[in-house]
Amino acid sequence: xxxxIGGIYLAVKYYKKPQKAIFKAVNSIGTDSDSIAAFAGGLIxxxxxxxxxxxxWKGVQDSDYLSRIAEDLFKIWDQGIASSxxxxxxxxxxxxxxxxxDNYMEKEQIHFEPLGKGxxxxxxxxxxxxxxxxxxxxxxxxxxxxxxxxxxxxxxKENAHIKSFQQV
Numbered sequence: 001x002x003x004x005i006g007g008i009y010l011a012v013k014y015y016k017k018p019q020k021a022i023f024k025a026v027n028s029i030g031t032d033s034d035s036i037a038a039f040a041g042g043l044i045x046x047x048x049x050x051x052x053x054x055x056x057w058k059g060v061q062d063s064d065y066l067s068r069i070a071e072d073l074f075k076i077w078d079q080g081i082a083s084s085x086x087x088x089x090x091x092x093x094x095x096x097x098x099x100x101x102d103n104y105m106e107k108e109q110i111h112f113e114p115l116g117k118g119x120x121x122x123x124x125x126x127x128x129x130x131x132x133x134x135x136x137x138x139x140x141x142x143x144x145x146x147x148x149x150x151x152x153x154x155x156x157k158e159n160a161h162i163k164s165f166q167q168v
Contacts, residue, residue, distance in 0.1 A: 003032050007039030018044040018052050045070075064145030093117065099152040102136050110140060112150075118142035132156050 006025065014021035021044060025037035045052065050070065060066070094104065096112040104110070108120045122139035130153075138150045 010040040011043035068144040
């Protein structure tokens, strides 16, 4: 069963009983059940708003992040998000969209499209089997509640200021 067709079917059939639509989707054996449930839930959610979500479902992983995404989608629908927001972020913080050098520090504010602003919570540098290279690993907590780990393979000689790799 196609995700879109399955999601539409369940949303239309059970729009008066949203929880039943989700239960039917996640318990469908042999299908992409989580995607169908997410799609059906999104359609039903657009009808009812967040009040329809049972309290015991609100403690899922990344619930703050999901709520923020829902709010942002509503803003896009309602009035649009100002396009200058991205350019303002770029002026006040470094980007993680294209890591080219090892010039990041812990507790530094960064931005990453599409997640927005965040704070670096950890940096790790790991040697690789490839001579002259190392992995830069950056942990970030974003203002929207999401946390991510970024990595980039970098040249040691181009990042000679990194003391831990000067003796490699």
